[in-house]
Amino acid sequence: RTESQGKTFTESQAFSQSEIVRLLQGDDDDWLFAAAARVNRQAFNRQVYLRGIVEFSNFCRNNCHYCGLRAANRKVERYRLTSEQILSAVALIAESGMGTVVLQSGDDFTYKADIIARLIRQIKSRYQLAVTLSLGDRHHDELALWREAGADRYLLKMETFDRELFAASRSGTASRPDANSRTGADYDERLARLKRIQQLGYQTGSGVITDLPGMTDEILARDLLTLTWMQLDMLACGPFVAHQQTPLHQSPNGDVLKSHRVSAILRLMNPDANIPATSSLDAIQPGARLQGLTRGCNVVMPSFTPQQVYASYNIYPGKNSASDTLQARLSALKQQISHLGLVASNARGDALRNPYVP
Template sequence: MQQAEIAKLLAGADDPGLFSAAAALTRENFGDEVYLRGVVEFSNHCRNNCRYCGLRVANTAVHRYRLSVEDVIACAGLARELSIGTIVIQSGDDFHYTRDDIARIVVEAKARADVAVTLSLGDRADDELLFWREHGADRYLLKVETFDEALYAQSRPGLTLADRLARLETLRRAGYEVGSGVITDLPGMTPEILANDLVRLAELDLDMVAVGPFVPHPATPYGDAPAGSILTAFRAMAVLRLLSPLANIPSTSALNALRDGAREQGLTLGANVVMPSLTPETVSPDYAIYPGKNAFRADARSRVEAAREAIRRVGKIPSTAVGGSKRRRHV
């Protein structure tokens, strides 16, 4: 699929055909199963100052928290009890936790339950990434947000796209299943940039690809920018499915932040993954990357069951499987 054709689809040239093709391709490769990934958001400290993110270091209004290593392991242990095949250990770029802290979390989480462990810790050093892989980490999630160099530099001050892409390559070489993603309607994004972003993301040939709409946070420089279009995000998700037939694609919580029920609708348009939070309810509202993130105030069990109910509402089947990369099996 050429970039010009993608741009037309993103503009709404053939929504029925696009959505139908994405749904059919998802069913062909994944059946009606939807994988669950339980996310443990263990720290909302971040050293970066991304202009779109509520956790940015300059936002002094955030109530900051850090879970102890023992608490993270306890949260991860819920995966077995709740029949979840994958846990995602996620934080801001917080170097308070050492290489050995994270390794201990990985080792003990896998010892407690038969789960895959995904790390989402930002720009950690190459030697740390390799160390965690050696200690059993299965996957790593590192969003790009956009492949446009100027927009990337504008949105993530002091950081470069080249460094991000190099780190993705390090992860691939280390043997991780690798995931990344982009934000639709990021301030300054044009339809041409988004079309190119989708092509570039698919060309990386990753195990997981994601797309979610921009949700403005009032305590950021982008706080007054308009929210992204849910329809554009749906179109981008469907295009990604056509470009990456075997990749795992989540229906993101950002969709529900803009419209209740949008996340489950995404499961009918190309997505096959949902990621409920296992973060303790005492701190989960503080992991406020954007307003509406973790808005469902309940314990982890209730959040997971709500996710399963949403999956069933659209005629899908909540899976208990680890949900490993199908792309790798076809290499």
């Protein structure tokens, strides 16, 4: 471990692209998973950070080919929570003692910048909570306003850093249908937005969808190198899950083991980053999300989305499908974490990394 600006950093391991490809192909799983678990222990001392997530709108103006919330999907029952409903869900997160609230939605511009800013201020004035936003492709000035209002973190997954695969997977927005023909334009905008988020001083997260149709191990390896090069604070990678009401409905689901390898490799290259075990793991193989906590992940994000709309945040099949109450889900999760010999932690769990200034 080394010291920098008063913080302690765990030594990271560098891999070449071909070494990553070999690890992705299962060349040395025993070593990889054991090493990732060891580095996890060094960096987080067996703690697993719990973040309460409120999925407050499933309206989206975009048409990502993989996502069940895409604008063209007329079969989703759409909902929007009011500020009061969002604050009630946040109150439950605060009462449960968790240190972070994550606000997530489709790219829903009905929530104007000042509505979100007021929400952030209300949360920050009432509770000692870190606020993470995951609201998609919002304007640079909106991102600046929310940072000023007190938001701590922003999660914007590139899904892949491969320009062609990105263009093939995320066609233009509903409000800008012409973007479809401007191959790569959205790519540059999203990447610029990600860099802007870092410059604004957010703890910044990005990530990829593993086994996104068209992704090869070479692309994935390059993605992991780029994520590492960007010195991100949060690295969110989960497997592709095919949704019936999307153009990719016939593509196979992602491989859970491959996604675990990705988290483990990222852990070794980014020892101090926060790496969530995503719910898409469980959607493919129940229990795989927990297993991820023993293979490099250190964060889980239980949903506090109100029960009456919970199941409608159906990004992919199996997402928000549990019929248990929120309290029952939460206590089961905590028990499962402790059965793994880990500790469910309510700490804010801020990233320990040096901010990257591009």
